Amino acid sequence: MYHSEKMLREKGIKVTPQRAAILDVLRDTREHPGVEVIYQRVKKQFPSISLATVYKTVELFVRSNLIQELCLTGDVSRYDARVESHPHVACMNCGKVEDIDNFDMEYIIEPAEQATGYKILKEEIMYFGYCGDCKGVMDN
Amino acid sequence: MYHSEKMLREKGIKVTPQRAAILDVLRDTREHPGVEVIYQRVKKQFPSISLATVYKTVELFVRSNLIQELCLTGDVSRYDARVESHPHVACMNCGKVEDIDNFDMEYIIEPAEQATGYKILKEEIMYFGYCGDCKGVMDN
DNA sequence: ATATAACTGAAAAACATTATTAATTAGTTT
DNA sequence: AAACTAATTAATAATGTTTTTCAGTTATAT
Numbered sequence: 001m002y003h004s005e006k007m008l009r010e011k012g013i014k015v016t017p018q019r020a021a022i023l024d025v026l027r028d029t030r031e032h033p034g035v036e037v038i039y040q041r042v043k044k045q046f047p048s049i050s051l052a053t054v055y056k057t058v059e060l061f062v063r064s065n066l067i068q069e070l071c072l073t074g075d076v077s078r079y080d081a082r083v084e085s086h087p088h089v090a091c092m093n094c095g096k097v098e099d100i101d102n103f104d105m106e107y108i109i110e111p112a113e114q115a116t117g118y119k120i121l122k123e124e125i126m127y128f129g130y131c132g133d134c135k136g137v138m139d140n
Numbered sequence: 141m142y143h144s145e146k147m148l149r150e151k152g153i154k155v156t157p158q159r160a161a162i163l164d165v166l167r168d169t170r171e172h173p174g175v176e177v178i179y180q181r182v183k184k185q186f187p188s189i190s191l192a193t194v195y196k197t198v199e200l201f202v203r204s205n206l207i208q209e210l211c212l213t214g215d216v217s218r219y220d221a222r223v224e225s226h227p228h229v230a231c232m233n234c235g236k237v238e239d240i241d242n243f244d245m246e247y248i249i250e251p252a253e254q255a256t257g258y259k260i261l262k263e264e265i266m267y268f269g270y271c272g273d274c275k276g277v278m279d280n
Numbered sequence: 281a282t283a284t285a286a287c288t289g290a291a292a293a294a295c296a297t298t299a300t301t302a303a304t305t306a307g308t309t310t
Numbered sequence: 311a312a313a314c315t316a317a318t319t320a321a322t323a324a325t326g327t328t329t330t331t332c333a334g335t336t337a338t339a340t
Contacts, residue, residue, distance in 0.1 A: 014285095014286065014287075014336095014337060014338075015337075015338090016286095016287065016288080016336075016337070018287085018288075019287090035327085035328085036327095048288090048289070049288085049289080050288065050289040050290065050291095051289095051328095052288085052289070052290080052291090052328085052329080052330085053287080053288055053289070055327095055328060055329075056287085056288090056329090059329095069213045069214075070213075071211040071212060071213045071266075072211060073209045073210075073211045073217065073264075074209075076326095076327075076328095077213065077214075087252065089252065089256050089258050089260065091258070092261070098256065100252060100255050100256060101255075102255070103251075103252075103255070108265075109267075111243075112227065112229065112240060112243075112267050113269075115240050115241075115242070115243070116229050116238065116240060116267070116271075117271070117272045118229050118231070118267065118269040118270060118271050118272070118275070119269045119270045119275045120229065120267045120268070120269035121232070121268055121269045121270075122267075122268050122269075123265065123266065123267045123268065124213075124264075124265070124266045124268070125248075125263065125264070125265050126211075126263065126264045127249075127252050127256070127258065127260045127262075127263045128260070128261055128262050128263065128264070129253075129258040129259045129260035129261045129262075130258060130259045130261075131256075131257070131258050132257045132258070135258070135259045154305095154306060154307075154316095154317065154318075155306075155307090156305075156306075156317095156318065156319080158318085158319075159318090175296085175297090176296095188319090188320070189319085189320080190319070190320040190321065190322095191297095191320095192297090192298080192299090192319085192320075192321080192322090193318080193319060193320070195296095195297065195298075196298090196318090196319090199298095216296075
């Protein structure tokens with residue numbers, strides 16, 4: 001069950017069972033679920049939870065840097081409990097989103113600051129293509 | 141006024157004044173406008189145009205690779221008539237989105253295919269930070 | 281234990297996007 | 311050039327997502 005409660009306390013967020021359950025769900029998957037999927041999972045434990053609570057909670061978690069929000073064209077926002085910056089790849093056929101680990105990202109911030117004059121805080125790299133399962137199917 | 145009509149014809153898209161005007165708007169700006177902004181601009185020329193037409197048209201243009209769609213967390217979809225892959229930077233204060241030119245991207249696809257086993261078709265790189273105008277203001 | 285400020289659940293509201301439909305138009309055929 | 315046909319448009323309704331509101335409840339500090 002992880003130490004989600006402790007994580008909330010460390011961020012100065014008031015601990016409620018709903019919040020801990022939502023954070024548990026996100027820490028317990030690599031699927032990058034959207035709000036609706038999170039809602040369905042937390043509901044198993046808290047049948048009376050409201051979708052609005054899930055919306056409010058993920059927004060709070062993003063603000064507190066407990067999770068990060070991923071943006072996919074033509075899809076709902078999806079959430080990832082791994083907050084360190086890392087690229088993702090989305091399958092254009094089945095819609096799954098996976099982490100890409102062991103990518104050194106530091107080198108990519110500095111040249112962008114040089115080129116733009118911006119103070120850059122974070123970046124989001126999203127690849128789009130066909131996953132191992134779908135790429136054969138798409139050959140038809 | 142560019143050659144937007146010719147571009148539509150080359151893609152086998154039926155040419156209408158509304159479509160040419162929408163493509164003109166996108167080719168005439170580097171602001172990466174969303175649907176509502178495009179609508180307001182085309183309205184100056186076609187006061188009776190419908191927002192639904194703008195939605196359908198940008199969707200058609202994206203499918204035809206005349207424009208690309210950009211995804212920003214917590215914002216509407218935005219559109220860019222420069223379809224070659226290039227990174228963008230968004231100001232977290234004023235919301236503006238700029239192109240980053242002269243970035244060599246090729247090297248970034250291959251290692252991702254190796255790491256994931258995906259057939260990758262495109263990628264989207266979005267930096268988030270504070271632009272030259274806003275970064276001073278944010279120091280307060 | 282009590283107080284209080286914050287949180288939850290439910291519903292309504294706001295907002296963004298898509299679907300429907302009758303009238304119009306573009307591009308083709310005659 | 312007129313007629314034909316299929317596609318497009320504008321308007322509106324419908325849908326889907328996210329945010330707001332608010333009364334009742336709960337977590338934390340005292």
